[in-house]
Amino acid sequence: xxxxxxxxxxxxxxxxxxxxxxxxxxxxxxxxxxxxxxxxxxxxxxxxxxxxxxxxxxxxxxxxxxxxxxxxxxxxxxxxxxxxxxxxxxxxxxxxxxxxxxxxxxxxxxxxxxxxxxxxxxxxxxxxxxxxxxxxxxxxxxxxxxxxxxxxxxxxx
Numbered sequence: 561x562x563x564x565x566x567x568x569x570x571x572x573x574x575x576x577x578x579x580x581x582x583x584x585x586x587x588x589x590x591x592x593x594x595x596x597x598x599x600x601x602x603x604x605x606x607x608x609x610x611x612x613x614x615x616x617x618x619x620x621x622x623x624x625x626x627x628x629x630x631x632x633x634x635x636x637x638x639x640x641x642x643x644x645x646x647x648x649x650x651x652x653x654x655x656x657x658x659x660x661x662x663x664x665x666x667x668x669x670x671x672x673x674x675x676x677x678x679x680x681x682x683x684x685x686x687x688x689x690x691x692x693x694x695x696x697x698x699x700x701x702x703x704x705x706x707x708x709x710x711x712x713x714x715x716x717x
Contacts, residue, residue: 610636614688618669619643621688625672630661630716640670644711653715658683658701662715666708673713676701 607627611620622643623634635650637643644665648654658664658680662673671687677698686696704710 607633615694616689616692618671618687618689621686621694622663622670622672624688625686626663626716629672629674632716634716639668640665641667641711643670644714647714654712655715656702656712659713659715659717661717662713664713665711666705667711668708669705 609620609623609627611617611623613620615621619637619640627633637646637650643663644654647663658673658676660673660675664671664673664683664685669687669689671685671690673683674686674696675684676682681701682698683701684696684698688694699705702710
């Protein structure tokens with residue numbers, strides 16, 4: 561995940577504060593990644609889904625499932641087919657190897673990969689927008705789907 565270095569820096573600052581007598585106290589279950597903005601400096605991120613349409617929209621669904629499964633509030637990556645490119649441009653690791661806890665990106669569809677078969681040939685995808693609503697099931701890890709080319713995976717760990 562792209563903010564690991566930031567987390568380490570913030571933990572070091574908090575630890576230094578504790579060691580040198582300031583009253584900073586952090587509990588692991590309360591930790592959220594801060595976000596830098598030019599106007600306000602460091603602020604806590606919004607957990608508002610930037611997409612619309614609920615389960616009938618694959619981007620809304622993938623964003624929501626990623627938040628629920630990993631606690632990561634992703635930025636808006638745009639339309640489904642642009643997720644891989646935009647995620648890479650924003651510093652997320654991307655690639656072509658399936659991994660549990662990743663987002664799969666096809667040319668016009670995205671979904672959350674919750675599991676990979678032992679031989680790596682199949683992935684279990686949780687998704688919305690498939691026939692208009694929530695869906696989950698096993699799919700080939702390296703091939704197109706419903707005439708949509710596989711573009712790759714966005715790794716969220």
